[in-house]
Amino acid sequence: MFKILEVKMKYCWTFYIILLMIASTAYSATVFVDPNSQTSPAVGKTLSISIKAKEVSDFLGFQFELNFDKTAIKMISVEEGSFLKSEGVDTLPLLSTKSGKTVLLWETTADILTDVNNAGAVTFANLRISDKGVNGTGTLIAINFEVINAKESKIEIKNAFDDPKINPVLVNSNSVEIQCDLVGGTIAQPPVCVKGDVNNDGNIRANDAILALRISAELLIPDAQQFCAADMNNDGQVRANDAIAILRKVAGLGAPDRSLFVKDIVNVRLDDTYGVAGQSITVPLKIDGSNIVAGGDISITYDSSVLRVIDVSSNPDVLMAVNTNDLGIIKIAFAGPSDDKLADIKFNIISDNASSLTIKNLELYESNLSKIKAKKIDGFFSSYEMPAKETALLQNFPNPFNPETWIPYQLKSDSEVIIKIYSATGELVRELNLGHKPAGIYISQDRSAYWDGKDKFGIPVSSGVYFYTIKTKDFSAV
CATH class of the missing domain: 2.60.40.4070 (Immunoglobulin-like)
Incomplete structure (x- = not known):
C-alpha cells in the first residue's frame, strides 16, 4: 500500500513524498539522536544534538517527528544536515509544527520556533532531488536547544503518522521504505557537587586546583562530578581561571568583588634558539609584566619532525599542569605567582632544519579573575647547519x-x-x-x-x- 504526505507550499506548488509499504524489510538502518546521552548544561546554556541515519543504502528521503520535554529545553535554531546534500545535490528540507504550519527549513522564524516549543514536538521531512540515493552514515538535522530547567529529560524520534502500522521514516530511490530502528536520546540531570571539591573528599585544597589544571591541560578526563566541581564559573568548560577561583576559595577570599573585564596588557614570548641535531636546547617561556598574572592557559605548537619535547619545568611556587602527549603541541595550564620566566621548555633536536615556536590559545587572568590582554611573540628554532638567508x-x-x-x-x-x-x-x-x-x-x-x-x-x-x-x-x- 502507499502513504502520500502532501505538503502545501506557499509558492503554490505541491511536494509529495511517496512511500511504498511492503511486508518484507528492504534494508536495515537506524535513525538516532547524537549524542545518545549527555548531561544538561546550566540554565541559559546551549545543548546541541544531531539526528543521524546510520548504515543506510540508496537513501533518498525521510520524515519523522521529534519530541522533547518543553519544560526542560526549548529549540533556538535548526539547520539541515549534509548527508542528503552530498555531491552537491539539491534537497527540499521541511519543518512542520503541531499547529499545521509547514515551511522550508531555512525559513524557520521565531514564530515557528514558538509553535514548536509550545508543543514540545516538530516534524522534519527532506527529499534528495535525484534518482540516486546516498549510502552509509550521516547527519539529517542539527538542532540547538537552550536549557530552561537543568533536569533529566528525553528526546524521542517517532513515526510522523498516527497509524502505528505505517512506518515511513526512510525511503530509497525506488520509493521503497527503508525499515529502521528509532533511537532517542537522554539528558541527565547535572550532578550535585560542591564547587571546588574536585576530588570529592569533603575538603577544598590546593590539590583540587591542581586537578582543575590537569583537566584544563587535557591530562585528566573528568567524570560528571569532577567537571561540575571544577567548573567554578559555570561556563561549561574548565580552564585556569577555575583553578584560580578554587585557590581563592582555599584562601577564604570568596568570589571577586568586581565584575570581570579585560584590562592591562602583557607580552608572552618565546626566544629564538639555535642548535644542531643530537643536542638539546632550552627555550624560556616568558611573561613581561608577570606581577599581575595569577594564572592562565597556553598552547605552543612546534614541528615535531625537527624538535621533540623532553621536559617542561617551572617555578616551584607555580601550580602547573603540562600535556606533551601529542606530538607538535604543548598544553600548559597554571595558577599561582610567577616571575618573568614562567617555564623552561627543553627540546631534543632531531633534525637539522627549522621550526616555528608558535603561541596558541593564550588566556591569562589576574587574581580577581579579570582577563588580561596578552600579546603573543612567537619564537623560532633553526639549526646551525642550515645556510643563513644572508651573510x-x-x-x-x-x-x-x-x-x-x-x-x-x-x-x-x-x-x-x-x-x-x-x-x-x-x-x-x-x-x-x-x-x-x-x-x-x-x-x-x-x-x-x-x-x-x-x-x-x-x-x-x-x-x-x-x-x-x-x-x-x-x-x-x-
Whole structure:
C-alpha cells in the first residue's frame, strides 16, 4: 500500500513524498539522536544534538517527528544536515509544527520556533532531488536547544503518522521504505557537587586546583562530578581561571568583588634558539609584566619532525599542569605567582632544519579573575647547519666586555672567514683568521669568533672603543 504526505507550499506548488509499504524489510538502518546521552548544561546554556541515519543504502528521503520535554529545553535554531546534500545535490528540507504550519527549513522564524516549543514536538521531512540515493552514515538535522530547567529529560524520534502500522521514516530511490530502528536520546540531570571539591573528599585544597589544571591541560578526563566541581564559573568548560577561583576559595577570599573585564596588557614570548641535531636546547617561556598574572592557559605548537619535547619545568611556587602527549603541541595550564620566566621548555633536536615556536590559545587572568590582554611573540628554532638567508656580521657579546668577547656571524655559503679588529684610530689591533667555514649560523659561544682582548703581540688592549670587520669570498662588512 502507499502513504502520500502532501505538503502545501506557499509558492503554490505541491511536494509529495511517496512511500511504498511492503511486508518484507528492504534494508536495515537506524535513525538516532547524537549524542545518545549527555548531561544538561546550566540554565541559559546551549545543548546541541544531531539526528543521524546510520548504515543506510540508496537513501533518498525521510520524515519523522521529534519530541522533547518543553519544560526542560526549548529549540533556538535548526539547520539541515549534509548527508542528503552530498555531491552537491539539491534537497527540499521541511519543518512542520503541531499547529499545521509547514515551511522550508531555512525559513524557520521565531514564530515557528514558538509553535514548536509550545508543543514540545516538530516534524522534519527532506527529499534528495535525484534518482540516486546516498549510502552509509550521516547527519539529517542539527538542532540547538537552550536549557530552561537543568533536569533529566528525553528526546524521542517517532513515526510522523498516527497509524502505528505505517512506518515511513526512510525511503530509497525506488520509493521503497527503508525499515529502521528509532533511537532517542537522554539528558541527565547535572550532578550535585560542591564547587571546588574536585576530588570529592569533603575538603577544598590546593590539590583540587591542581586537578582543575590537569583537566584544563587535557591530562585528566573528568567524570560528571569532577567537571561540575571544577567548573567554578559555570561556563561549561574548565580552564585556569577555575583553578584560580578554587585557590581563592582555599584562601577564604570568596568570589571577586568586581565584575570581570579585560584590562592591562602583557607580552608572552618565546626566544629564538639555535642548535644542531643530537643536542638539546632550552627555550624560556616568558611573561613581561608577570606581577599581575595569577594564572592562565597556553598552547605552543612546534614541528615535531625537527624538535621533540623532553621536559617542561617551572617555578616551584607555580601550580602547573603540562600535556606533551601529542606530538607538535604543548598544553600548559597554571595558577599561582610567577616571575618573568614562567617555564623552561627543553627540546631534543632531531633534525637539522627549522621550526616555528608558535603561541596558541593564550588566556591569562589576574587574581580577581579579570582577563588580561596578552600579546603573543612567537619564537623560532633553526639549526646551525642550515645556510643563513644572508651573510652577516652580528653584535658581539658581552658588550661592553672585560677581558674577552665573542663575535657572532652567519654565512649564506661556504667561505674562508677573516675577522679584523681595529682601534678607534683605525689601527689594526688583531686579525682572527677562522679558516674555511661551511654555510651556517655561528652565534653561540662555542661557534662564534673568540677574541681574548689581546692585540697581535699578545698584550691586553686598553679600555676603549674597538671596531671589527668580516671578510668572506663574496662579502665584507663592519
